[in-house]
Amino acid sequence: MxxxxxxxxxxxxxxxxxxxxxxxxxxxxxxxxxxxxxxxxxxxxxxxxxxxxxxxxxxxxxxxxxxxxxxxxxxxxxxxxxxxxxxADTPSGEAAPVPHDDLRDQAGRRYPAHLDVWEVREPRDWPGAWWAEWYTLPPRLWPLPLPPATYRLNRDYRDERREREEVRRSVRVRRVTGPTVPATAWRFVAEMPDGGLVGELRAHDESPHLRWGDRGGPQDREVVIDGVLVAVAYRRLGIGRRLVEALLGAIGPVCARALTGHPGIIFLHACGFGVESGRPAAMRHVPVSGGQPPRW
Structure with missing residues (x-):
C-alpha cells in the first residue's frame, strides 16, 4: 500500500x-x-x-x-x-473567475481585474455620458462616442453598484391582499428576502362611465394607478417596471391608466403606456385672494 x-x-x-x-x-x-x-x-x-x-x-x-x-x-x-x-466564492472553495475577463478595450488590453467592468450599450451605462438624462437623444447628436466597456475607480461607487446589483437579483414582487386593502384596490410591494420594503404600487378600480354620468355595467371598468414608489437608492434597477408589470398581469385585459408628469411620463412610456387623446386635462384648484376667480 x-x-x-x-x-x-x-x-x-x-x-x-x-x-x-x-x-x-x-x-x-x-x-x-x-x-x-x-x-x-x-x-x-x-x-x-x-x-x-x-x-x-x-x-x-x-x-x-x-x-x-x-x-x-x-x-x-x-x-x-x-x-x-x-x-467561499465557489462550491469548490476556489476564487471566483473574473466576470469581465473576456472584455477588451480599444487597444485589445484587459480591464483591471479588481474592478467591476460592464459593457456600454447606451449612454446611461457610461459614467462619462453627462447627457444620459436625455437618453432619447439620437446617436448622431451624442457629443462623445461610447466606449465598449467602462468602470469606476472609486471603490465607494463600486460597493454601491454591487449592493444595487444584489438588490436587483434578490428583490421579489408580490401582491398584498387582506382586510387592509379594499376589494376595489390593488397593492403590490417589492421586498428583499429579509422583508425590507424597497418599492410599492397602489391602484384602484374605476368605472369610466362615472365621468360622463351615463350607466355602465360592472364589467365596464378600468384600473387607475395612484402611484409607484421606489426607494431612491434603488431606482433605475427595473423595480418600478416589475411592479407595473405585476399589476398589468393581474388585471388581464382591463384597461389601465395613470395621470402623471415628467419624469413619470418617461417611466410609464417605457412600461408600454401612451398618451391618450380625448382625456380631460389635469387641473387643480388654486385659492384666489383679494378678488373673484377669473371667468372664462
Whole structure:
C-alpha cells in the first residue's frame, strides 16, 4: 500500500523556512531520494536543496519550491480563505473567475481585474455620458462616442453598484391582499428576502362611465394607478417596471391608466403606456385672494 502524501499541519505557512524544510525532508524520505537525486529531478542545484532543508533560505522562490515538491512526488495547491461572510466564492472553495475577463478595450488590453467592468450599450451605462438624462437623444447628436466597456475607480461607487446589483437579483414582487386593502384596490410591494420594503404600487378600480354620468355595467371598468414608489437608492434597477408589470398581469385585459408628469411620463412610456387623446386635462384648484376667480 502506498504511503499517504505527507502534508503540513492546517494553517502552516510555506513561507516559514522551518515548515518548508520539514515538508521537503518528509517528501524526500517518502520518495527514497537523496538530495542530489532530488536536485537532478527538479533541475536545481544540489546546494539549493540543502539550503531549503536546513532552513537557511528565508524567502525561497515559488518556482523553486514548486519544482522540489513536484519532483519529490508532492503537490502544491493554493487555497482561498472564505470571504467576510464565511463562504467561499465557489462550491469548490476556489476564487471566483473574473466576470469581465473576456472584455477588451480599444487597444485589445484587459480591464483591471479588481474592478467591476460592464459593457456600454447606451449612454446611461457610461459614467462619462453627462447627457444620459436625455437618453432619447439620437446617436448622431451624442457629443462623445461610447466606449465598449467602462468602470469606476472609486471603490465607494463600486460597493454601491454591487449592493444595487444584489438588490436587483434578490428583490421579489408580490401582491398584498387582506382586510387592509379594499376589494376595489390593488397593492403590490417589492421586498428583499429579509422583508425590507424597497418599492410599492397602489391602484384602484374605476368605472369610466362615472365621468360622463351615463350607466355602465360592472364589467365596464378600468384600473387607475395612484402611484409607484421606489426607494431612491434603488431606482433605475427595473423595480418600478416589475411592479407595473405585476399589476398589468393581474388585471388581464382591463384597461389601465395613470395621470402623471415628467419624469413619470418617461417611466410609464417605457412600461408600454401612451398618451391618450380625448382625456380631460389635469387641473387643480388654486385659492384666489383679494378678488373673484377669473371667468372664462
Amino acid at each position: 502506498a504511503e499517504p502524501i505527507p502534508s503540513i499541519s492546517p494553517g502552516a505557512d510555506l513561507a516559514d523556512p522551518a515548515h518548508l524544510a520539514d515538508l521537503l525532508r518528509r517528501l524526500r524520505r517518502r520518495a527514497d531520494l537523496s538530495q542530489r537525486e532530488l536536485a537532478v529531478r527538479a533541475g536545481v542545484p544540489q546546494s539549493a536543496v540543502a539550503r531549503v532543508e536546513s532552513g537557511r533560505v528565508a524567502d525561497p522562490r515559488y518556482r523553486t519550491v514548486e519544482r522540489l515538491i513536484r519532483a519529490a512526488g508532492g503537490r502544491l495547491d493554493v487555497t482561498v480563505d472564505p470571504g467576510p461572510g464565511g463562504k
